[in-house]
Amino acid sequence: MKARVYVTLKNGVLDPQGEAVRHALGSLGFEGVTGVRQGKVMDLDLEASDAAAAEADVAKMCEKLLANTVIEDYRIEILGA
Template sequence: MIKARVTVTLKNGVLDPQGKAIEGALGALGFDGVGHVRQGKVFDVELEGADKAKAESDLKAMCEKLLANTVIENYNIFVD
């Protein structure tokens, strides 16, 4: 079994209102010095019966088709 983590984040230049809200809330909670917050998504995926190369290929296809909106988001794949 192959375990992987896919991290999806907004591309630079794309407005991130949720990140801005988190940034403001952290300041209101007394966490000084927080300059910039961007939010994202993390997917932990287990693939059975695949080798590392096939897993990476399949995960890329999953990101391109479902997990990420590639117009406004970037993704990174980490395979254990």
């Protein structure tokens, strides 16, 4: 089974990388971009066969390692086999 985890900064948390990307896009002529929030995506290959159990395990992984839950939110997508 495969799972995809999206990790993004919580609203209100300063995102210097996103601001650097927004500035660079402006420098390249893309003037209409008023904000950029940067995040990360992780794809996991799991041995689980039950989607609910897999999602519960991935949530534990996020809480313990994959996301800094003080400043980041995460979203889990179970992709199947």
